[in-house]
Amino acid sequence: MSQPINPLRKYIREGKLPHFFCPGCGCGQILNAFLQACDELSVDPSRMVIIGGVGCTARIPVYLKGDVLHGVHGRTLAWATGIKLHKPQTKVVIFAGDGDVASIGGNHLIHAARRNLDVLVVVANNFNYAMTGGQVAPMTPSQVRTMTTPFGNPEPSFDICELVVTAGATYVAREATGRPVQLERTLKKALTHEGFALVEVLSQCPTNYGRYALRSGDPAVTLKWIMDRCITKAQADKLSKEEKAGKFVLGEFVDFKRPIFCGSSVYDLESCECCE
Amino acid sequence: MAVYIDKNLCKGCGLCIHFCPKNVFDITDEINKKGFNVAAPTRQKDCIQCKLCERSCPDLAIVVE
Numbered sequence: 001m002s003q004p005i006n007p008l009r010k011y012i013r014e015g016k017l018p019h020f021f022c023p024g025c026g027c028g029q030i031l032n033a034f035l036q037a038c039d040e041l042s043v044d045p046s047r048m049v050i051i052g053g054v055g056c057t058a059r060i061p062v063y064l065k066g067d068v069l070h071g072v073h074g075r076t077l078a079w080a081t082g083i084k085l086h087k088p089q090t091k092v093v094i095f096a097g098d099g100d101v102a103s104i105g106g107n108h109l110i111h112a113a114r115r116n117l118d119v120l121v122v123v124a125n126n127f128n129y130a131m132t133g134g135q136v137a138p139m140t141p142s143q144v145r146t147m148t149t150p151f152g153n154p155e156p157s158f159d160i161c162e163l164v165v166t167a168g169a170t171y172v173a174r175e176a177t178g179r180p181v182q183l184e185r186t187l188k189k190a191l192t193h194e195g196f197a198l199v200e201v202l203s204q205c206p207t208n209y210g211r212y213a214l215r216s217g218d219p220a221v222t223l224k225w226i227m228d229r230c231i232t233k234a235q236a237d238k239l240s241k242e243e244k245a246g247k248f249v250l251g252e253f254v255d256f257k258r259p260i261f262c263g264s265s266v267y268d269l270e271s272c273e274c275c276e
Numbered sequence: 277m278a279v280y281i282d283k284n285l286c287k288g289c290g291l292c293i294h295f296c297p298k299n300v301f302d303i304t305d306e307i308n309k310k311g312f313n314v315a316a317p318t319r320q321k322d323c324i325q326c327k328l329c330e331r332s333c334p335d336l337a338i339v340v341e
């Protein structure tokens with residue numbers, strides 16, 4: 001008898017594994033958690049349109065069965081808008097790196113959130129432009145050493161969750177690959193949300209972030225560095241702004257409903273005629 | 277119940293060692309087709325079937341059955 005294999009592999013394209021991610025990369029863990037979330041909800045990812053831009057994270061969709069798009073840096077939400085206008089009932093999920101969605105795709109991001117486009121954006125925040133070799137990115141923490149900031153990053157970084165909450169997103173949460181069970185739970189909730197959902201996942205890039213910032217290519221070292229800086233939202237609520245500096249707050253920031261974007265008119269799913 | 281690792285998918289990253297609360301795994305001297313030293317559940321008898329290894333493996337290489 002052949003050896004049992006992970007049941008989630010039924011969602012993976014034949015012959016595509018092992019994937020291209022480096023050993024211990026958080027992207028693989030995000031793929032695992034996403035498939036587990038889909039499986040527990042009994043929603044088939046091959047019935048969705050799954051989009052990646054450019055970058056390591058953006059390669060996650062490439063391994064999945066079904067309709068996937070890959071390859072235009074930062075423009076995932078532009079593609080998603082087109083798909084949602086043509087087929088509003090299609091579930092659209094985006095996997096984007098911090099560089100992809102917060103830098104080159106930043107303008108698409110704020111307007112998709114403002115319009116409450118009905119998509120799920122999973123942002124893998126590995127604190128650098130990983131695929132191109134570890135350059136500083138908009139979500140690299142201050143003072144951190146990267147390939148292009150050998151004396152430490154002199155700039156402040158984006159809080160992408162705060163950014164999209166302000167822009168109008170209706171589900172926003174942050175999780176980390178170091179908490180696989182909570183990550184799955186958050187992705188499950190985000191998958192069932194109607195409207196603009198964004199989940200930021202703090203994710204280890206041992207090869208580029210780890211080696212430059214922490215002088216170690218060991219995935220566990222980067223994972224530990226991230227988890228040592230994480231606090232829950234409940235803990236954060238008790239701290240002052242100064243005490244929270246340099247910490248990553250994990251948890252849900254908003255979860256509510258408002259009319260969803262559908263072309264020239266904003267509408268409620270209930271009252272929309274084109275979606276029946 | 278047992279823990280199975282697909283040796284062809286394992287990249288020897290060591291995350292199963294990091295996540296397992298019962299220290300079941302080791303990286304072995306065995307090298308797979310891609311040139312990675314693969315992990316093995318050498319202390320299976322200590323396993324409590326929490327499935328953290330299966331859920332946290334980036335390569336979908338582990339299953340606990």
Ligand SMILES: Cc1ncc(C[n+]2csc(CCOP(=O)(O)OP(=O)(O)O)c2C)c(N)n1
Binds near residue numbers: 099137
């Ligand atoms: C229009 C365009 N500009 C620049 C690039 C080069 N490029 C490829 S991947 C990448 C960075 C991706 O970083 P991020 O989105 O953070 O993903 P990661 O690799 O870290 O997962 C860049 C700048 C490109 N492919 N296309």
Ligand code: SF4
Binds near residue numbers: 205206
């Ligand atoms: S470079 Fe970093 S993000 Fe890209 S696959 Fe390797 S570890 Fe993952």
Ligand code: SF4
Binds near residue numbers: 295324326327329
């Ligand atoms: S199921 Fe839990 S205890 Fe058993 S090997 Fe996996 S992580 Fe360790």
